[in-house]
Amino acid sequence: MARGCANWGRKLLKCDVAIVGAGPIGLLLGNLLGRRGLAVVIVEKQPKPYNLPRAVHFDGEAMRVFQAAGLAAEILPHTMVGRGMLFKDMNDVVVVDWSRDQNIGPMGWFESYRCHQPGVEETLRAGVDRFDRVTLIEGVAVSAITQDAESVTIDLSNGTQVQASYAIGADGANSFVRGALGIEVDDLGFREDWLVVDLILKQPRPDLGDYSVQFCDPVNSATYVRGVGDRRRWELRLPKDRVTNPDETEIWERLSRWITPKDAQLERDAVYTFRSCIAKNWRNGRVFLVGDAAHQMPPFMGQGMCAGIRDAANLAWKLAQAVQGGEDVLGTYESERAPHIRQFIDLTMALGRLINQTAAGKAPKGVMKSIWPELGPGLGARTGVGGALAPQVRVDGVLADDLARQGFYVLAAREVEADMPVIVGAQEWLAQHSVEAVVVRPDGYVLGAFG
Numbered sequence: 001m002a003r004g005c006a007n008w009g010r011k012l013l014k015c016d017v018a019i020v021g022a023g024p025i026g027l028l029l030g031n032l033l034g035r036r037g038l039a040v041v042i043v044e045k046q047p048k049p050y051n052l053p054r055a056v057h058f059d060g061e062a063m064r065v066f067q068a069a070g071l072a073a074e075i076l077p078h079t080m081v082g083r084g085m086l087f088k089d090m091n092d093v094v095v096v097d098w099s100r101d102q103n104i105g106p107m108g109w110f111e112s113y114r115c116h117q118p119g120v121e122e123t124l125r126a127g128v129d130r131f132d133r134v135t136l137i138e139g140v141a142v143s144a145i146t147q148d149a150e151s152v153t154i155d156l157s158n159g160t161q162v163q164a165s166y167a168i169g170a171d172g173a174n175s176f177v178r179g180a181l182g183i184e185v186d187d188l189g190f191r192e193d194w195l196v197v198d199l200i201l202k203q204p205r206p207d208l209g210d211y212s213v214q215f216c217d218p219v220n221s222a223t224y225v226r227g228v229g230d231r232r233r234w235e236l237r238l239p240k241d242r243v244t245n246p247d248e249t250e251i252w253e254r255l256s257r258w259i260t261p262k263d264a265q266l267e268r269d270a271v272y273t274f275r276s277c278i279a280k281n282w283r284n285g286r287v288f289l290v291g292d293a294a295h296q297m298p299p300f301m302g303q304g305m306c307a308g309i310r311d312a313a314n315l316a317w318k319l320a321q322a323v324q325g326g327e328d329v330l331g332t333y334e335s336e337r338a339p340h341i342r343q344f345i346d347l348t349m350a351l352g353r354l355i356n357q358t359a360a361g362k363a364p365k366g367v368m369k370s371i372w373p374e375l376g377p378g379l380g381a382r383t384g385v386g387g388a389l390a391p392q393v394r395v396d397g398v399l400a401d402d403l404a405r406q407g408f409y410v411l412a413a414r415e416v417e418a419d420m421p422v423i424v425g426a427q428e429w430l431a432q433h434s435v436e437a438v439v440v441r442p443d444g445y446v447l448g449a450f451g
């Protein structure tokens with residue numbers, strides 16, 4: 001990989017795909033495209049990685065995408081298997097139990113992973129170094145974007161221009177690309193300020209437990225997250241009429257119910273406004289939005305980054321196909337992804353309401369299960385199992401997506417003839433859906449079924 005710097009002066013770089021923003025989603029997409037042999041330029045305005053406390057969880061489907069990027073083994077050391085989340089009422093009684101399976105699940109990975117986002121980003125950043133045709137330019141902002149029928153041109157603040165067949169706005173919640181294209185955002189109605197505090201334990205505190213805990217309280221709602229290694233996270237809802245951000249003294253006062261400076265040191269703190277919103281369009285001509293630029297949700301389900309990871313997985317093979325002269329199916333990106341993410345946003349907002357209902361003693365008690373929605377309308381039919389996430393089996397210890405080299409394959413109950421790799425397995429899942437075989441797309445979703 002070539003690494004650029006801020007002082008290149010006026011220069012024109014040409015590539016297949018230009019990515020604005022080297023957060024986790026821009027970097028992941030760069031890796032996925034690099035693996036497919038595309039020429040990619042990623043432009044990041046920050047000179048160094050953004051090191052604030054953010055994602056602490058991703059799911060098994062996200063791990064399957066890291067696998068597709070060829071980086072699963074490198075990501076794993078930054079993770080531990082997630083235990084799940086408990087919702088507790090004001091008397092510390094568990095009212096909702098969202099335990100996660102502790103065995104390898106249908107994705108070929110565990111259902112839930114705790115992670116340290118800077119570690120994940122570091123791995124993704126190192127990952128692009130594997131590709132001679134992927135260039136990361138850091139410390140330079142994108143300041144303009146124009147397009148015609150043939151290409152997109154992005155202007156960099158150092159005078160360089162990048163001309164690409166396609167461009168991607170992976171530039172986060174306040175996306176420059178989204179604004180420059182005049183794309184509006186639908187506000188879905190959630191807005192709360194939360195203080196996020198990351199601590200490093202000085203001594204073991206096994207009593208805090210391995211579950212994440214949502215403490216439901218009308219005034220002081222809080223989330224405890226068991227991080228990787230000695231890391232522990234608290235997220236604390238702030239009052240609406242707050243004037244200033246809490247200082248260190250106030251932070252420790254707020255945490256005193258659970259932990260004191262005797263047991264832990266403050267690593268980082270930040271105040272975030274948690275929002276739920278979705279861009280009205282995810283595409284304008286040759287430019288696509290991914291990740292937080294396209295959608296945001298509060299982190300109660302730990303799904304914001306996961307949603308962006310799914311965007312990257314959905315778009316990567318479609319971009320490669322279009323660039324390499326195959327059928328152009330890029331028109332299905334938004335129609336498949338937007339209804340899918342709406343289900344996560346709606347459930348996340350329902351969890352937000354649950355916190356308040358629990359505090360008021362009105363919440364339903366019980367067990368919560370993870371959701372695996374189908375894609376919205378797009379490629380293939382949406383009848384039966386079409387558009388569902390296919391399981392990933394292992395054959396002689398090798399994961400199916402790797403056997404198929406991240407291409408299309410048939411997952412069948414028994415050997416069949418096909419003009420693509422055939423992988424035999426998942427008989428129980430196929431029988432549940434009353435089919436003999438399915439065609440699995442490079443992003444793991446079912447294109448169609450037979451039998």
Ligand SMILES: Cc1cc2nc3c(=O)[nH]c(=O)nc-3n(C[C@H](O)[C@H](O)[C@H](O)COP(=O)(O)OP(=O)(O)OC[C@H]3O[C@@H](n4cnc5c(N)ncnc54)[C@H](O)[C@@H]3O)c2cc1C
Nearest residue numbers: 021023025045055056057142171172291292302304305306
């Ligand atoms: C407190 C908190 C907890 C969270 N917990 C979870 C969780 O547990 N699980 C989960 O899945 N998600 C979680 N999320 C959400 C997750 O952090 C985000 O969804 C994710 O970081 C979005 O990644 P991104 O790459 O789309 O955007 P970002 O990470 O915001 O990256 C965008 C990048 O674009 C760059 N950029 C912006 N403008 C320009 C420009 N003009 N030119 C060049 N570069 C530019 C920025 O500098 C930045 O590096 C959490 C978020 C918060 C705030």
